[in-house]
Amino acid sequence: MNRNTLLTGISYCLIPALAWGGMFPVMQVALKVLDPFYFTTIRYIWAGLILLGMLIVFEGKNVLRLEGKSWKLLFFGAVGFSGFGFLTFVGQQLSGPSGAIIASVIMALMPLMTTCVNWAVHKRKPKPSTFISIFIALSGALLVITNGDPSLIVQTKDHIGASLLIMLGALCWVVYTMGGSQFAGWSPLRYTALTTCFGSLMNILIVLSATVFGALTMPSAERIGSAGSE
Numbered sequence: 001m002n003r004n005t006l007l008t009g010i011s012y013c014l015i016p017a018l019a020w021g022g023m024f025p026v027m028q029v030a031l032k033v034l035d036p037f038y039f040t041t042i043r044y045i046w047a048g049l050i051l052l053g054m055l056i057v058f059e060g061k062n063v064l065r066l067e068g069k070s071w072k073l074l075f076f077g078a079v080g081f082s083g084f085g086f087l088t089f090v091g092q093q094l095s096g097p098s099g100a101i102i103a104s105v106i107m108a109l110m111p112l113m114t115t116c117v118n119w120a121v122h123k124r125k126p127k128p129s130t131f132i133s134i135f136i137a138l139s140g141a142l143l144v145i146t147n148g149d150p151s152l153i154v155q156t157k158d159h160i161g162a163s164l165l166i167m168l169g170a171l172c173w174v175v176y177t178m179g180g181s182q183f184a185g186w187s188p189l190r191y192t193a194l195t196t197c198f199g200s201l202m203n204i205l206i207v208l209s210a211t212v213f214g215a216l217t218m219p220s221a222e223r224i225g226s227a228g229s230e
Contacts, residue, residue: 020107024092024100031093037210038219040085041203048200051193063190072182073198080176081199082206088169094162106166108141113174121178 030039055063066073092099111134115126176195183191210216 024103024107027089027092027103028097028100031089031099033223034219035216036089036093037086037203037207037216038224040081040089041200041207042224044081044085044196044200044203048193048196051189051196055189055193059187059190063187064194066194069183070198072179073194074202076176076179076182077195077198077200078202079172079179080195082202083172084169084176085203086169086206087165087172091162091165091169094165099162102163103166105142106163106170108138109167110170110174111137113171114178117171117174117178 027039034042088103092103095102112131115130115134118124119126179195180186180188180191207216211218
C-alpha cells in the first residue's frame with residue numbers, strides 16, 4: 001500500500017467520523033419531537049432510497065441481484081439499521097439532557113469493541129500497539145466530548161441502563177461493519193445500499209407492528225416536519 005492510498009483511506013474514514021460527531025447533538029433536539037423508532041425508520045428510508053439511486057447510477061442495475069445472500073443482507077441490515085438505530089437513540093432519549101455526551105463517549109469505544117470482536121471471532125490477538133493507539137484516541141475523544149471535565153462522565157452514573165442500550169447499539173454497528181467481509185467482491189456502496197434497504201424494511205415492519213398493538217403512535221406529517229425545523 002503506497003502513501004497516497006493510505007492517506008486517501010484515512011481521509012475517507014475521517015469524513016464519516018466528523019459527520020457522526022454532530023449526529024448526537026442533533027438527535028438530542030430531534031428526539032424531543034419524534035420518538036426514536038419513527039425517527040430512525042424515516043431517516044433510513046430516505047438514506048436507503050438515496051443510496052439505491054447512487055448504486056444504480058454508478059454500478060448499474062445488475063448489482064441489484066442478491067446472489068442468494070438475501071438472508072445475510074436482512075441480518076446485517078437489521079443489526080446495523082434496526083439494532084443500532086433503535087437501541088442507541090432509545091438509550092439517548094432515556095439519558096435525558098446528558099444523552100448526547102453519553103452516546104458520544106460510548107461511540108468512542110467502537111475501535112476497542114471492534115478489536116475485541118475480531119479477536120473473539122477470528123482468534124487474532126491484537127498487538128500491544130493497537131491497544132495503546134486505541135487508549136490514546138479514546139483519551140483524546142473524552143477530553144473533547146467532556147470539554148476537559150471528566151466529572152461529566154461520573155455524573156452519568158444514574159443512566160446505567162440507558163448507557164447499556166447505547167453500548168449494545170454500538171456493538172450492533174461493529175457487527176454490521178464487520179459483516180462487509182461476508183460479501184467478497186461487492187463494493188462498499190453495494191453492501192451499504194442493499195443492507196440499508198433491507199434494514200429499512202425491517203424498521204417499517206417493527207414500527208407498524210408496534211403501532212398496531214398500541215406501543216407506538218404514528219406521528220402526524222406536521223410533527224415530522226417540525227423535527228426537521230428544530
